[in-house]
Amino acid sequence: MQVKWGKSKTWTALPSALLVIVLAATACGGNEGGSNASPSASGSPSASSTPGESSEPSASESAAPAEKVKLEFWAQKFEDTTDAWFKKWTDEFNKTHDNVEVKLTIVPGDAWAQKMKAAQAAGKAPDITTMSYGNIANAAKLEQILPLNDLMDPAVFDDLYDNVKEFVTVGDKIYAYPKLVEPSAVLFYRKDMFREAGLDPEKPPATWAEVLEYGKALTKKGVFGFSIAQNAGDLGWSSWGLQYNAAGHLAITDDWSKADVNNEGYKNVLNFYQQAYQSGIMPKQQLAGYTEIKPFGEGKVAMQVIGSWAIGQLRNSYKNILDQVGVAPMASIDGDPTKPTATLGGWTLVVDGKSEHAKEAGSYISYLLAGDPNIMIDFFKSSQFSKFSARKSVDEAMKTDADASKDAWRALVAEKVIPYAKAEPIYPWDISFALSTAIESAMKGTSVDKALAKAEKDINDYIAKAKLAGTNPKAQ
Amino acid sequence: MANNHFRQDNKAAYVLLSPIVILLTIFVVIPFIYAIRVSFYNWSFYQESEFVGFRNFYMVLTDRLFGEAVWVGLKFALMVVPAMLILSFLFANVVKNLGPKLAGFVKTSIYIPTIISGIIASVIFVFIYDYMGGLANYLIGLFGFEPRAWLADVATALPSIAAPAIWLGFGLTSLIMLAGLHDIPESY
Numbered sequence: 001m002q003v004k005w006g007k008s009k010t011w012t013a014l015p016s017a018l019l020v021i022v023l024a025a026t027a028c029g030g031n032e033g034g035s036n037a038s039p040s041a042s043g044s045p046s047a048s049s050t051p052g053e054s055s056e057p058s059a060s061e062s063a064a065p066a067e068k069v070k071l072e073f074w075a076q077k078f079e080d081t082t083d084a085w086f087k088k089w090t091d092e093f094n095k096t097h098d099n100v101e102v103k104l105t106i107v108p109g110d111a112w113a114q115k116m117k118a119a120q121a122a123g124k125a126p127d128i129t130t131m132s133y134g135n136i137a138n139a140a141k142l143e144q145i146l147p148l149n150d151l152m153d154p155a156v157f158d159d160l161y162d163n164v165k166e167f168v169t170v171g172d173k174i175y176a177y178p179k180l181v182e183p184s185a186v187l188f189y190r191k192d193m194f195r196e197a198g199l200d201p202e203k204p205p206a207t208w209a210e211v212l213e214y215g216k217a218l219t220k221k222g223v224f225g226f227s228i229a230q231n232a233g234d235l236g237w238s239s240w241g242l243q244y245n246a247a248g249h250l251a252i253t254d255d256w257s258k259a260d261v262n263n264e265g266y267k268n269v270l271n272f273y274q275q276a277y278q279s280g281i282m283p284k285q286q287l288a289g290y291t292e293i294k295p296f297g298e299g300k301v302a303m304q305v306i307g308s309w310a311i312g313q314l315r316n317s318y319k320n321i322l323d324q325v326g327v328a329p330m331a332s333i334d335g336d337p338t339k340p341t342a343t344l345g346g347w348t349l350v351v352d353g354k355s356e357h358a359k360e361a362g363s364y365i366s367y368l369l370a371g372d373p374n375i376m377i378d379f380f381k382s383s384q385f386s387k388f389s390a391r392k393s394v395d396e397a398m399k400t401d402a403d404a405s406k407d408a409w410r411a412l413v414a415e416k417v418i419p420y421a422k423a424e425p426i427y428p429w430d431i432s433f434a435l436s437t438a439i440e441s442a443m444k445g446t447s448v449d450k451a452l453a454k455a456e457k458d459i460n461d462y463i464a465k466a467k468l469a470g471t472n473p474k475a476q
Numbered sequence: 477m478a479n480n481h482f483r484q485d486n487k488a489a490y491v492l493l494s495p496i497v498i499l500l501t502i503f504v505v506i507p508f509i510y511a512i513r514v515s516f517y518n519w520s521f522y523q524e525s526e527f528v529g530f531r532n533f534y535m536v537l538t539d540r541l542f543g544e545a546v547w548v549g550l551k552f553a554l555m556v557v558p559a560m561l562i563l564s565f566l567f568a569n570v571v572k573n574l575g576p577k578l579a580g581f582v583k584t585s586i587y588i589p590t591i592i593s594g595i596i597a598s599v600i601f602v603f604i605y606d607y608m609g610g611l612a613n614y615l616i617g618l619f620g621f622e623p624r625a626w627l628a629d630v631a632t633a634l635p636s637i638a639a640p641a642i643w644l645g646f647g648l649t650s651l652i653m654l655a656g657l658h659d660i661p662e663s664y
Contacts, residue, residue: 120521143522230628285607285625300608353522444630458540465535 069360071102072126074116076109076347079312081382089375093367100360102128127355128364130347131176133167134237137426137473140170145350147173151362156370164390167423168348170473176348177369178390180379182308183342183417184424185241185330188293192324193218193302204303204328207335208272211303215281218302225281227301228273230443234290235273235436238307240424241342242269243435246333250425251435251459257469259459261435261452268333270442270451277443297321305330307345308413311386327409329417337416344421346390373397377404385410388418426474428466434458548634555638560645567646568653583654587647594644601640602627 075086083106090104105126107115119125131139139145149157157165157174168176191201197217205211215225229238243250247265252258276282287295293310295301297318304310314325330341349369351361368375373394380387380398385407389395398404425432438455442448463469515533518526536542571582589597604611605626613623626636 123521125521142520283607283625284623285628287608444628461540465538 067099069100069357071100071128071357071361071364072105072124073102073128073364074105074107074126074130076112076130077106078347079309079316079383081312081316081384082379085379085382089368089378093364097363097367100357100364102364123354125352125354127352127357127361128349129352130179131350132345132347132424133176133178134345134424134426136168136176136348136350137170138428139350140173140175141473144353145175146353146355146358147175148177148351148362148365149173151351151358152177152366152370156366159370159391159393161390161392163344163423164346167344167346176350177365178346178348179369179376180387181344181346181390181418182387183241183413183421184238184307184345185305185342186308186310186413186417187303187305187328187330188296188310188314189303189326189328190296190299190321190324191326193223194326197302201326204326205331206337207331208268208333211331212272212275212279212281215276215303216279219281223299224283224295224301225303226276227282227287227295227304228276229290229305230277230282230286230440232433232436232440235439236429236432237343237345237424238290238305239269239273239436239439240432241330241340241421242272242333244340244343244422246272250427251431251455252427252463254472254475255470256427256463256472256475258463259431259456261438261459262456266452267448270439270448272333273439274442274448278445293318307342308388308417309383309386311409311413312384313386315384315386327412329412329420338420340420340422342417342421343424344418345424346387377401380404388414427468427472428462430462430466431459434462552634552638552641555635556641556645559638560642560649563642564646564649565653567650568657571650571654572657583651586650589644590647592644597640597644601636605636 073090075083077083086104086106090102094101116125116129131145136145140147156177160168160178164178164181165174168174168178187204189204194201194214197214199214199217205214211226218225229235240250243266246268247260247263249260249265251261253260277284283295283301287300290306291309293304293306293313296304296306296310297314299321311327314322329337332339332341349365351358351365355361370391373391374397376389376391376394377398380389380394381401381403385404388410389398404410435455437458438451441454442451516527516529518528518531520526567586571579571586574582607613607623607625607628610626612626617623624632626632
């Protein structure tokens with residue numbers, strides 16, 4: 001046996017050499033295709049694109065004039081209407097600007113962190129990305145984003161509302177340009193179900209006690225009276241509004257040195273969530289995430305607390321119940337309508353800290369967000385006026401727009417929710433998550449005091465480990 | 477003479493091994509060493525990476541949640557493994573006493589869950605455990621019980637996840653038990 005193998009040495013060496021070459025070639029080709037195509041493949045999070053796709057951008061690069069600057073723009077996936085708006089106006093920008101070409105990629109939210117990390121590691125981070133207000137201060141501190149003061153015309157910053165300008169300012173520089181603001185909590189309720197339960201459809205609950213009471217009256221077979229966030233992930237950010245409402249402050253002191261949750265205000269917050277869950281007015285397992293109006297739209301809940309974007313979801317997907325829907329600010333703990341019940345979240349565009357074409361990136365942001373008000377009005381229209389402008393000039397222009405001025409829901413949110421809404425916190429998510437874990441365990445039966453004590457310990461431990469004391473960028 | 481052949485075989489052996497060794501080096505060994513190196517830094521892509529020694533390890537090991545996660549993993553293993561072994565042993569005993577045709581059919585069908593992708597199995601079980609429309613709540617509803625939040629309730633969450641894990645491994649373990657029952661002599 002061995003003699004035979006020994007004799008056919010060439011026959012073993014030749015195919016094995018071929019095998020090695022073939023494997024090496026597929027490995028190299030697959031790698032290159034994967035890493036080249038992954039940032040430029042629109043919407044596909046996996047890097048399994050064929051080498052054919054990777055040759056496309058290089059072909060167009062060699063065909064275009066040498067000075068054409070190429071920018072990568074990654075937008076997180078929002079509603080379909082938002083994605084379409086991004087595509088439309090990016091194409092318009094590319095048509096009207098000969099020296100710059102922007103390549104848009106829509107990235108799903110759950111793949112965002114991984115994709116960004118991979119791109120940053122490869123040195124191929126996109127020039128422009130979407131970023132929410134809460135992340136700006138930290139990103140600026142870590143030099144992940146560039147200040148925009150030198151990249152855009154200073155006049156566009158004067159057009160912003162003062163409170164929104166605060167959201168994007170760190171120190172004396174502005175690091176992001178706002179696209180929209182949206183309050184995190186608004187109360188949606190079914191007027192027909194109110195009538196059936198003997199409640200006045202024009203008088204939504206104004207205090208937390210009334211919410212619980214109405215919820216009981218509205219709960220029946222197949223319908224839950226009330227729906228709000230129920231898992232720690234959703235509670236982490238959606239409960240900020242209620243924390244401000246009951247306690248007047250958030251989970252840590254302003255100098256970020258210790259937890260501030262062991263007080264009456266926070267006990268009230270946890271009690272509210274606990275009673276809502278334990279009384280049976282909420283589904284024991286959530287029917288959908290906090291950001292989905294689906295359970296309400298399908299008639300499975302009578303009242304739902306959700307952000308203002310639900311207006312767009314309702315108008316686009318649940319037209320048949322629209323005339324029975326009532327919208328109101330989320331109830332205040334004592335009924336005081338001037339207390340905050342929501343935080344003002346929203347999205348901005350930022351320029352990457354290592355971008356090689358910062359000026360051109362700035363010009364794209366100027367065009368899209370800070371330029372012709374009609375571009376932004378187009379956005380607000382397609383979202384069914386469920387998003388709100390951060391610019392005074394756009395709001396002025398919308399006053400003359402027929403659809404915008406007639407919209408009662410828009411007026412309600414703009415007049416009754418946004419003026420009292422507070423900014424999102426900028427301290428690390430771990431702290432919010434420690435508190436929201438406490439809320440969730442209180443909902444599931446742990447005593448409020450015990451849950452709060454655990455949260456306080458966890459938050460203080462985190463502050464000590466992460467050496468957070470005194471590092472608040474807004475208190476420097 | 478024997479030495480000659482061994483040497484010739486060695487060359488062919490190395491050539492055939494080389495592609496997988498190269499691939500493993502590129503994709504496993506080098507990233508592993510690089511990851512160990514990075515784990516000693518406060519790594520940043522935008523600023524200077526700061527060398528912090530064992531601090532990252534310290535942060536993870538002293539994190540209360542890390543300890544809890546490890547403990548929950550152990551609890552999960554304690555639920556799945558004994559239950560699976562006992563159930564598949566009992567089932568193998570039943571199958572051993574069946575007639576050949578029926579035994580063949582049963583052996584094939586019990587093995588099918590093993591080849592279903594874990595992701596698909598988990599999606600199916602999420603549907604089964606669904607609060608308002610799921611099969612589990614429908615079945616206990618027939619007996620007059622209130623619908624249960626299988627995955628959201630603290631008491632039932634871990635057992636609910638253990639169930640599909642047991643179900644997936646059940647087929648393979650049963651067949652192994654059956655092989656043992658048939659082949660291992662009574663004297664043992």
